[in-house]
Amino acid sequence: MACYSDLKGHSAIVTGADSRIGDAVVRELEAQKMWVTAVPAELPTEEATLSASALADKVRDHLTDVDTVSRTCSQVVGKYGGIDLLVHCAGAQPAVDGPQITDISDERWRGAVVSTMRGAFLWSQGVLRHMVARRRGCVVFIAAEAARNPTYAAGIDYASTRGALTGLARHLAREMGPHGIRVNVVAVADAAAAGVSSLPRLPAYLSWATPPASPAEAARLVAFLASGAAAYITGVCLDAFR
Amino acid sequence: MSDYPELRGKRAVVTGASTGIGEAAARALAAQGVHVAVVAGTRLADAERIASDLRVRAPDSFATRADVTSPDDVRRLFSEIRERFSRIDILVNNAGGLGGAPRRQFLDLPVEEWDRVIDLNLTSVFLCCREVLPSMKEQGFGRVINTSSEVARSPVLPIAAHYTAGKTAVSVFTAYLAREVAAYEITVTAFAPSTTLTAGLKTRFTAEALEAIRTQIPLGRLAEPEDQANVVVLLASDAARALSGTTVDVTGGKITI
Numbered sequence: 001m002a003c004y005s006d007l008k009g010h011s012a013i014v015t016g017a018d019s020r021i022g023d024a025v026v027r028e029l030e031a032q033k034m035w036v037t038a039v040p041a042e043l044p045t046e047e048a049t050l051s052a053s054a055l056a057d058k059v060r061d062h063l064t065d066v067d068t069v070s071r072t073c074s075q076v077v078g079k080y081g082g083i084d085l086l087v088h089c090a091g092a093q094p095a096v097d098g099p100q101i102t103d104i105s106d107e108r109w110r111g112a113v114v115s116t117m118r119g120a121f122l123w124s125q126g127v128l129r130h131m132v133a134r135r136r137g138c139v140v141f142i143a144a145e146a147a148r149n150p151t152y153a154a155g156i157d158y159a160s161t162r163g164a165l166t167g168l169a170r171h172l173a174r175e176m177g178p179h180g181i182r183v184n185v186v187a188v189a190d191a192a193a194a195g196v197s198s199l200p201r202l203p204a205y206l207s208w209a210t211p212p213a214s215p216a217e218a219a220r221l222v223a224f225l226a227s228g229a230a231a232y233i234t235g236v237c238l239d240a241f242r
Numbered sequence: 243m244s245d246y247p248e249l250r251g252k253r254a255v256v257t258g259a260s261t262g263i264g265e266a267a268a269r270a271l272a273a274q275g276v277h278v279a280v281v282a283g284t285r286l287a288d289a290e291r292i293a294s295d296l297r298v299r300a301p302d303s304f305a306t307r308a309d310v311t312s313p314d315d316v317r318r319l320f321s322e323i324r325e326r327f328s329r330i331d332i333l334v335n336n337a338g339g340l341g342g343a344p345r346r347q348f349l350d351l352p353v354e355e356w357d358r359v360i361d362l363n364l365t366s367v368f369l370c371c372r373e374v375l376p377s378m379k380e381q382g383f384g385r386v387i388n389t390s391s392e393v394a395r396s397p398v399l400p401i402a403a404h405y406t407a408g409k410t411a412v413s414v415f416t417a418y419l420a421r422e423v424a425a426y427e428i429t430v431t432a433f434a435p436s437t438t439l440t441a442g443l444k445t446r447f448t449a450e451a452l453e454a455i456r457t458q459i460p461l462g463r464l465a466e467p468e469d470q471a472n473v474v475v476l477l478a479s480d481a482a483r484a485l486s487g488t489t490v491d492v493t494g495g496k497i498t499i
Contacts, residue, residue, distance in 0.1 A: 066353055100422060101372050106313045109368055113360060117407060121356045129349060150418040160364065160415035167410025171397040175348050202421040 001031070002220060004227035008033040011080035012226070013072070015039045015123055016090030020195050021142055021188050024215030025087050028223050035080050039072065041090045041115070064118050069126040082134050085226045086127040089142045091116030092161050094154035094190040098200030101156050112157035117164050124168070124183075128176060135180040138226050139172065141165035142218075143187040145241040152199035154190040162187075166237045173235030182234035184225045188218040189241035213241050244472070246479040250275035253302070253327040254478070255320075257310050257370060258337030260285040262440035263389065265292055266467035267334055267474040268303075274475060276332065277302035279323045283309065283337060302326065310337045310366035311358075320373040329381055332478045333374045336389040338363040338408070345400045356404045363408030367415060371430075375423060384428035385478045388416050390489050392436040395497045409434075413489040420487030429486040433473045436493035438465040460495030 012029050016022040017038030026038045076083050092112035124139050131137030146154040147163030165185055172183040191199050191212035198212070218240035224230055225238065254271050258264040260282035268278045269292070277300045282289035289305035296303035304326055308319035323330065341362050343355050367388055378384030391409040393401050413432050420430040437443065437455045447455075456464050473492050476482050491497040 101368070101375060101419060104368070104372065109365065113365060117360055117411075118353065118357060121351075121404070121407075122353060125349060125351065132349065146418060147414045150421050153422065156368070156415060156418050156422065159418040160368070160411045163414025164360075164364070164407040164411035166414075167394055167397070168403055168407040170410075171393075171403045171406040172348060174397050174399055175403070202418075203423075203425045 002224065004032055004223055004229060006228045007223065007226060009035070010084035011035040011037070011076055011082060012085035012087065013037045013039060013076060013083060013123070013127060014087045014089060015119065016041045016088070016142075019089050019093060019193070020215045021193055021218055022089035024219040025089060025222050028216065028219035029085070029087075029226075032223050034085070037072070037076050039090070064114050064122060066122060069122045073126040073130060077130050083127045083130050084137055086123055086139045087142065087222055088120045088123050088139070088165070090119050092155070092158040094144065094146065094152070094158050094194040094199065096194050096196055096199060098153035099155050100153070104155065104157050109157050112161045116161035120165055120168060124172065128172075128181065131181050132176070132179045137181045139169070139181070139183040140222050140225050141169050141183075141185045143185045143237060144193065145187055145190045145239070148187045148237070148239055150202060152190045153202050154194070154199055169237070170235045177234060182225075182230070184230070184234060185237035186218050186221045186225065187237055187239045187241065188215070189213045192218065192241075211242070244475065246274050246475060246481065248480045249475070249478060252276045252331040252478075253279075253329055254332035254334060255279045255281060255323055255330055255370070255374070256334040256336055257281045257308075257366065258283065258339075258389075260288040260292065262442055263435060263438055263467050263470045264334070264336035266471035267336060268292060268296060270468065270471035270475045271332070271478065272296035272300040272303055276300055276478070277327065279303070279327065280305045281310070281319065281337070282307045310370060311361040313369055316369040316373055320370075330374055330377060331383060332385045332387070333370060334387045334389070334474055335367040335370050337366050338389055340402065340405055343402070345402050348403050351403065359402070359404040360408050363405065364411045364415070367412055371419060375428070378428050379423065379426045382427050384423070384426070386419070386428065386430040387474055387477045388412050388430070388432040390416070390432040390434040392434050392491065392493050392497050394434055394489065395491060416489060417487040424486060429477075429483065431477045431482065431485055431487070432489040433470065433477065434489050434491045434493065434497070435470045436465060436496050438467055438470055440467055458496060459493070463494065465492060465494060
């Protein structure tokens with residue numbers, strides 16, 4: 001396994017840590033000996049296997065609430081001296097039932113826009129306030145295969161809101177570059193994010209039948225982007241699907 | 243002038259049509275004989291004036307207003323349009339922009355402004371598409387044309403982060419929906435304008451600022467609204483029937499590859 005020794009002892013916040021991708025990212029960053037604050041999208045349950053170093057905030061709406069984001073960031077800075085990395089995994093997840101646009105309710109659309117996009121906005125704004133002051137830091141957004149090469153009917157709400165994060169990353173890469181901060185994206189395989197071997201395909205669309213890249217493979221790219229090995233990489237999207 | 247005889251008699255809905263690129267698109271479609279529902283956000287009087295002009299070539303054209311960020315108002319809008327048009331062949335989702343919000347640094351951006359700009363640029367496109375697609379599928383024909391932006395390809399500072407995120411999402415939405423509805427002879431495309439010399443732009447930018455932008459354009463001039471409208475008409479026409487899912491850059495060569 002690749003080891004990025006410069007990550008050791010640095011602190012990371014991972015949102016959506018209870019998603020398949022989020023969980024894999026937490027495990028990868030802990031394996032790299034980072035201090036990981038795992039922020040779940042939902043209230044932790046008995047079964048949830050959150051990181052030992054988690055500061056799981058027990059507020060259901062914390063992912064999209066300004067005060068909670070700000071408080072969590074301050075807690076992490078207080079505990080670890082700063083925030084070196086944000087990985088925003090939280091947000092819409094791929095649907096497994098092949099929904100069409102007419103199946104997407106007002107509430108479901110709103111949920112995707114708020115959790116994926118407003119969440120990315122609030123959490124990146126929250127950590128960047130601290131990163132700008134230290135003149136260093138790294139942000140990685142988790143986007144989706146559906147937003148890069150739509151093959152599976154994972155839902156237009158999932159595809160377009162995850163796709164928005166590639167634009168946000170490109171913008172922030174330019175705005176935050178002069179502050180020494182890098183912002184990148186990893187687009188994960190839809191089936192891997194959903195935890196299934198395959199999803200319904202979009203109509204009339206042929207594709208090679210390849211097994212989906214695993215969450216762990218996506219998580220390794222996150223570690224790479226966070227490390228000094230990617231010091232000259234900002235504003236890009238790495239596609240972790242085949 | 244271009245002539246697309248197959249467009250004659252078709253029916254289009256153009257949102258954000260009371261000014262700028264939307265107005266130009268409505269006028270260009272009507273010039274081809276397309277009847278247009280000219281949808282304004284707030285400037286209904288301007289939309290009425292435009293619709294009145296359009297009726298010379300496209301007599302069923304009319305003006306209306308709607309808040310395209312509101313699910314209920316979008317449902318009402320399409321119900322109203324269906325009372326006037328027997329079918330909808332073309333939907334141009336042009337409403338968007340910053341909605342009067344100032345350009346701000348990312349760290350100064352209030353969450354309410356983020357939400358508003360995302361709704362105006364992205365949710366509006368979703369809501370209008372969701373309303374129009376069932377009838378397009380039934381008739382086995384449709385052209386959905388979304389206004390994206392050059393920022394979806396390459397961010398332009400100091401245009402704000404929410405606008406860039408929203409317009410990027412519009413291009414992704416376009417690619418995804420194109421594949422979802424491809425079997426119904428419906429194409430979904432987008433066009434991505436660079437800075438375009440609309441009346442609104444001329445009031446917001448100084449001559450010096452516009453000149454600075456102009457020097458970045460390989461073709462040596464800023465786009466006119468008609469340059470964008472020409473592409474809308476192309477995307478609506480049979481000449482573009484093999485185009486779907488793509489975002490066409492209309493940037494005078496500023497964005498390539």
